[in-house]
Amino acid sequence: MIKRVTMLLLLSTSALFAQEDDLLKQIDTLSSNFDFVPPAFKGLQIVTAQSTKLAAKGDLYFVVAHRFGDVSEGFDNFFGLDDAATKIGFIYGLSDNLSLSLSRETFMKTYEGAIKYRIIKQSEKFPVEVVGYHTVTLNSELDKDDFQKLEFSNRISYLSQLLISRRFSESFSLQLSPSYVHKNLYMPNTDEKDQMLAGFGGRYKISKRVSINAEYFVNFSESDVYKNPASLGVDIETGGHVFQLLFSNSQVNSDIGYLTNATGDWGKGNIYFGFNLYRVF
């Protein structure tokens, strides 16, 4: 009897070792087949503009974002807290490479629909990650009493972006975001109907759960009124949340308004405090 048990034990142990060998081999093969680099950014946004990160398949993100008023007003508006603008939205990952989103925000009572898709993933064989991003926004604030000849199409604006990022190391990533905005309704003396922008963004991880992010967009259609958006943020990861605290010279949350309606000025201290809060389901 004892002999039998010993034999059985020996056999099962050797089988177990053999199995372990197989598993280890699998890990080796997996790593050589899937040599992709982890995402360059932890949040779907670098600060306010989009990063190359996408929602994973089946993930539903709930996002709440606030942008407060001008901090330089001081106690008059309690450093901007009295003049808050809010965005609430959802993002859903149809696949690991394609996600859709819908949101509503205070500025121009805007509804924004967006599609984001991965074109190429950064890997050992390819140096950058390339993502396409398009939004359609609807301005629901426009009133027929003020604009009698208003048609539905006048409420629409479009944005197309190519997001190109590279994760240089565990803690450092950069992104380029060439962008094109088209507005169906515009103010000719302050605005242009077609605008081209070049965006630059980056992330530097300072600890396991905290990173410093920054972004800047150059708008090639110069305006006397609107500035180039520049923002500085901190990403804080807490369980299922990514919490992004930020300062920006653009108070607008939606992409088009953020890029083309920045009225603040970093040099004069006219900047806005805000945050993005994500919850993943």
Added chain:
Amino acid sequence: MKKNLFTAIIFGIALVSCESSTYDEVSDTEVPTEKITYTKHVKGIMEAKCTSCHSTGGSASSRPLNTYAQVNGSINQIIDRIQRPAGDPLRMPQGGTMSAADISIIVKWKEDGL
């Protein structure tokens, strides 16, 4: 299924026109050439655009704009705020729009001597 949804979205976006207009082109109102007066021209605009907040019980009740004296006394501030660009949190009216013609009427009221 995913392909169909994707195609439907792309077509949906393409169906909406991309032709651009200016704010002036979609507005019909003209600025009167006669002398602007508070009772005839300005009061109506204030009631339609401002007094829902700028009066007793409103969220901006500390700066009421119900009477000639109140509007007259704040005219420089009013003109500054209604002419702020879109995207400025201090732009008035908040959460609404004001036509270019209404803005011009208020500016002309000051120019005409209030």
